[in-house]
Amino acid sequence: xxxxxxxxxxxxxxxxxxxxxxxxxxxxxxxxINSYALLGLLTVACLLPFSGRPFHVDDPLFVWAxxxxxxxxxxxxxxxxxxxxxxxxxxxxxxxxPLASYYTAAIGSLAGFxxxxxxxxxxxxxxxxVVGVYQLAERFTKYPLLAALATLxxxxxxxxxxxxxxxxxxxxxxxxxxxxxxxxxxxERPGFLALAGVLASAAFLTKYFAASLIALLxxxxxxxxxxxxxxxxxxxxxxxTMLAYQHWSAGLYGxxxxxxxxxxxxGMRSYIDSSGSxxxxxxxxxxxGCAMAPLWFAPLMWSKRKMxxxxxxSALISATMLxxxxxxxxxxxxxxxxxxxxxxxxxxxxxxxxxxxGGLAVLALVGxxxxxxxxxxxxxxxxxxxxxxxxxxxxxxxxxxLGTFAFAGFVNxxxxxxxxxxxIPAVAILLTRQCERRLELETRNGLGVVALALLASxxxxxxxxxxxxxxxxxxxxxxxxxxxxxxxxxRLWFEGHWGFQYYLEQLGAEPLDLKNPQAEAGDxxxxxxxxxxxxxxxxxxxxxxxxxxxxxxxxxxxxxxxxGAAFYSSYWGPMPFAIGPEPMEGARIxxxxxxxxxx
Numbered sequence: 001x002x003x004x005x006x007x008x009x010x011x012x013x014x015x016x017x018x019x020x021x022x023x024x025x026x027x028x029x030x031x032x033i034n035s036y037a038l039l040g041l042l043t044v045a046c047l048l049p050f051s052g053r054p055f056h057v058d059d060p061l062f063v064w065a066x067x068x069x070x071x072x073x074x075x076x077x078x079x080x081x082x083x084x085x086x087x088x089x090x091x092x093x094x095x096x097x098p099l100a101s102y103y104t105a106a107i108g109s110l111a112g113f114x115x116x117x118x119x120x121x122x123x124x125x126x127x128x129x130v131v132g133v134y135q136l137a138e139r140f141t142k143y144p145l146l147a148a149l150a151t152l153x154x155x156x157x158x159x160x161x162x163x164x165x166x167x168x169x170x171x172x173x174x175x176x177x178x179x180x181x182x183x184x185x186x187x188e189r190p191g192f193l194a195l196a197g198v199l200a201s202a203a204f205l206t207k208y209f210a211a212s213l214i215a216l217l218x219x220x221x222x223x224x225x226x227x228x229x230x231x232x233x234x235x236x237x238x239x240x241t242m243l244a245y246q247h248w249s250a251g252l253y254g255x256x257x258x259x260x261x262x263x264x265x266x267g268m269r270s271y272i273d274s275s276g277s278x279x280x281x282x283x284x285x286x287x288x289g290c291a292m293a294p295l296w297f298a299p300l301m302w303s304k305r306k307m308x309x310x311x312x313x314s315a316l317i318s319a320t321m322l323x324x325x326x327x328x329x330x331x332x333x334x335x336x337x338x339x340x341x342x343x344x345x346x347x348x349x350x351x352x353x354x355x356x357x358g359g360l361a362v363l364a365l366v367g368x369x370x371x372x373x374x375x376x377x378x379x380x381x382x383x384x385x386x387x388x389x390x391x392x393x394x395x396x397x398x399x400x401x402l403g404t405f406a407f408a409g410f411v412n413x414x415x416x417x418x419x420x421x422x423x424i425p426a427v428a429i430l431l432t433r434q435c436e437r438r439l440e441l442e443t444r445n446g447l448g449v450v451a452l453a454l455l456a457s458x459x460x461x462x463x464x465x466x467x468x469x470x471x472x473x474x475x476x477x478x479x480x481x482x483x484x485x486x487x488x489x490x491r492l493w494f495e496g497h498w499g500f501q502y503y504l505e506q507l508g509a510e511p512l513d514l515k516n517p518q519a520e521a522g523d524x525x526x527x528x529x530x531x532x533x534x535x536x537x538x539x540x541x542x543x544x545x546x547x548x549x550x551x552x553x554x555x556x557x558x559x560x561x562x563x564g565a566a567f568y569s570s571y572w573g574p575m576p577f578a579i580g581p582e583p584m585e586g587a588r589i590x591x592x593x594x595x596x597x598x599x
Contacts, residue, residue, distance in 0.1 A: 035145045035148075036134070038145070039127075039130050039131060039145070039148050039152070040131070042152060043126055043130050044123070044127070046153075046158055046458070046461075046462065047119075047126055047158070047161055050119070050162040050465060050466075050469050051115075051116050051120050052115055052119070053115065053119065053162060054472045054499050054503070055164065055472070056468070056471065056499045057163070057499070057559075058568075059498075059499065060497075060498065060501060060502040061083070061094055062101050062104055062165055063104060063108075063502070064090070065077060065094065065098060065101035065104075066105040066108055067108070067113065069098070069101055069102055070108065070109055073105075075252060076098040076101055076102070077089070077090040077091040077094060077098070077252075078090070078252075081093055082511040082513055083497055083533075084532075084533045085513075085515055086513050086514060086515035086516065087513055089253070091249075091252070091257060091260075092260075094257075095208075095261045096166050096207055096208070096261075097166075097205045097208065097258075098205070099166070099202060099205040100164075100165070100166035100170075100207075103121065103169065104118060104121070119162070119164060122168060125161075125169045125172045126157075126161040128172040128176070129151075129168060129171055129425075130148050130152050132172060132176045132179060133147055133151045133175055133425045134147070134148040135175075135176075136175055136179050136182070136425070137428075137432065139182050140393050140397070140429050140432075140433065141429060141433050141436055142436055143435070143436060144432075146428075146435065146441070146450065147429045148428070149454055150293040150428035150432065150454065150457070151424055151425045151428040153454055153457045153458035154290060154291055154292050154424055154457060154461055155289060155417070155460065155461045155465070155576065155577060156292075156420055156421045156424050156576075157421065158461045158462065159464060159468050159567060160418060160421050162468065162469065165418070166207050167421050168421075169206050170203050170206040171421060173199050173200075173202045174200075174210055174213055174422065175425060176199050177199035177200040177203060177213060177217075178196075178213075178216075180192045180193070181200075181221075182220075184196060188229065188230065193234040194234055194237070196217070197235065197236075197238055200217070200235075200237070201238045201241035204238055204241060204242060204245075205245065208258050209404075209419070209422065211258075212404075214235055214238050214239060215399075215403075216399055216400060216403070218235060219395065219396070220392050220396040221392075223388065223391060223392035223395050223396075224389055224392035226388065242258070245257075245258065246258055246259065267413075268413035268414065269413055272329040272330050272331075272413075272571065273327075274326075274327060274328050274329030274570075275326060275327040275329070277326060277327075278326040278327055278328050278329070279410060279415060280410075281321070282328075282409070282415040282570050282574050283359075283408050283410075283415050284355075284356055284359035284360070284363075284405075284409075285352055285355040285356050285359055285574060285575055285576070286355070286359075286415055286416070286417060286420045286575075287358070287359040287362050287405060287408075288354070288355040288358025288359035288360070288361065289355040289358060289417075289575065289576040290417045290424065290576050291358070292358060292461065293427070293428060293453070293454070293457045294358055294361040294365060294427060294431055295354060295357065295358035295361060295457075296453040296454075296456045297361075297431055297434075297453045298310075298357070298358075300435070300438065300439060300449055300453065301434050301435065301439075307357075310360045310364075311357050313356075313360065314352075314353040314357040314360065315349075318349045318350075318352040318353040318356060321338075321352065321574060322348070322349055324338045328570075330571070331561065331570075331573065332532075332561040332571055332572050340561075344563065347579070348564055348580065351579060352574065355575060355576070362401065362427050365427065366402060369394050369430050369433055369434070370394050370395065373393075373394040374391065374394075397429060397430055400422075400426040401427060401430070404419070404423035405420075405423060414569040415566075415569075415570040416569050416570060416576075417567045417576045418568065435450065463554070463556055463579075464558060466556075467555075467556040467577065467582075468558040468559075468567065470554045471530075471557065471558060471559055471585070472499055474550050474552065474585035474586075475498055475500045475503070475528070475585075476499055476500075478500055478528055478548060478550060478585060478586055478587045479500050479502075479503035479504040479507065479509075480503065480507070481548050481550075481587075482494070482509075482526040482548065482587055482589060483507045483508075485546070485548070486524045486526070489524060489591075490522045490523050490524050491519075492504075492509040492524050492525075493510055493511070493524065493526070494509050494512060494526040494528075495511075495512050495525065495526070495533065495534045495535060495538075496526075496527060496528040496533065496534050496587075497531065497532055497533060498531060498532070500528045500531060500587070509526070512525060512538075514535065517538070517540070519538075520592070521592060522592065523592045524589055524590065524591055524592065525538060525540070525590040526587050527587060528585075529583070529584070529585055529586050529588075530559060530583070540590070540593065541593035542590045542593060543592070544590075544591045545588060545589065547586060547587070547588050548586040548587050548588075548589070549584045550584060550586045551584055552582035552584065552585060554582070555580070555582065556577060556582070557577065557578055557580075557582050558576070558577045560572070560578065560583060561573055562583055563578035563580050563582070564578055565577050565578040
């Protein structure tokens with residue numbers, strides 16, 4: 001007994017004399033302005049190199065709508081387009097509201113519709129988003145800079161922010177709506193709440209998914225203040241905006257466009273016909289891959305045992321996918337897709353297992369944070385304002401992540417990175433809260449390991465953004481090479497869409513209506529290799545055929561069914577991106593003879 005007391009006394013004396021790890025000197029002088037400057041510098045450094053990239057995937061839809069707005073501001077979708085297999089009205093093709101195109105029209109009216117000015121305009125939106133995450137994270141953690149950086153250096157954000165589509169703009173508006181709503185709730189500030197309502201409305205007019213922000217803010221507010229108040233009236237601003245938009249678009253196009261988007265999503269889900277379990281695991285993999293930071297931080301926050309269990313489960317799911325146990329439904333590669341993936345079985349299987357492990361890490365962050373707040377509240381039996389705010393914050397982050405996950409996996413027509421993007425800031429905040437509990441972030445060692453994890457995430461994210469840009473460049477280069485090879489030989493038609501279509505139309509070629517093919521003997525048809533709505537055997541007698549090949553050099557892809565890479569739609573595969581040997585890009589050029597009988 002006396003020996004035990006002696007040991008206790010010595011331990012106490014040693015604990016008193018032991019000094020805490022020294023914090024780096026610069027932290028004593030670090031200010032909020034320094035954080036803003038760093039975030040601005042890094043955001044520009046990450047995205048400016050991609051500001052001249054060609055229009056890619058759905059970019060042309062937003063640019064065409066913007067040009068229409070310049071001519072007819074009150075009718076953004078008042079034109080026809082061939083975007084799948086036949087000519088239809090633009091309002092039947094687009095599945096997004098027009099505010100991003102109005103923003104593009106404003107930029108284009110001032111600086112032209114070339115690639116660089118439009119990309120720079122959307123870089124401003126990315127800056128707004130990242131700074132907004134910092135502002136929002138101040139409400140939830142002591143280290144908002146880490147949350148903002150963990151948002152920035154993800155493939156989901158950097159690839160999306162390199163486009164001129166609506167996703168980054170919507171998320172920026174979403175974040176600032178939350179910032180002003182939370183800031184105006186208690187004590188109640190009518191000006192802040194009204195501005196939040198306006199920003200939520202703008203987010204909805206940028207992308208329909210932002211309608212879910214109304215439910216998020218309502219549940220958070222009830223959990224925090226425990227009563228209905230005048231604050232609820234300000235949520236009627238986005239509700240009224242939704243109703244007005246439905247009425248306005250129905251008057252212009254015969255049906256409310258939000259309703260039409262829902263019908264489209266339901267029809268495409270039925271057509272693709274993937275099982276619920278397949279969509280769930282694809283959503284998990286897309287979440288882990290696009291919100292990559294938790295994967296790199298996992299060794300810092302969880303025990304080896306937990307990590308091994310997560311990796312074992314992920315590897316098992318990955319193996320069963322490669323064995324064809326999940327009903328993935330209709331895909332670009334058809335029934336042969338899984339067979340092609342097996343040729344790179346170990347390479348792709350390991351990657352998908354890592355993505356799934358990252359997705360499990362995200363779910364663990366959500367569950368762990370919510371459980372900790374609830375457990376703390378139950379143990380202390382305290383129901384003060386601080387306790388309510390802590391639980392409400394955890395509930396908000398959990399609903400934000402899980403709601404987006406459910407939408408991406410089960411409501412949207414396809415699983416894709418653009419649908420997963422909205423959860424990335426919430427995951428970054430949860431990650432920061434976990435680091436705050438587990439790591440000594442103000443020590444040299446703590447800062448060092450966090451910096452390494454962020455650098456690893458940034459390196460992969462920039463690699464994937466470069467790969468996506470290489471695909472965009474290939475689409476434009478293929479269009480120009482096709483034009484050069486066919487100039488003066490006959491009328492040029494083409495199949496396929498995305499940037500390939502945009503640049504060929506600029507050069508004077510015309511899209512082929514697959515329902516009513518217009519080509520005649522002596523014409524030429526260009527068909528890109530890696531695209532949508534193309535045919536293997538057009539209904540023509542082909543006199544001759546030549547091919548253009550463009551080797552790819554980055555060693556990764558965001559769109560490649562042989563690699564299962566499907567950043568923009570799981571119709572191409574089960575992963576958001578893949579590292580591996582890329583197939584060549586390019587196009588076939590068909591010299592048309594006589595037209596065969598219609599099919």
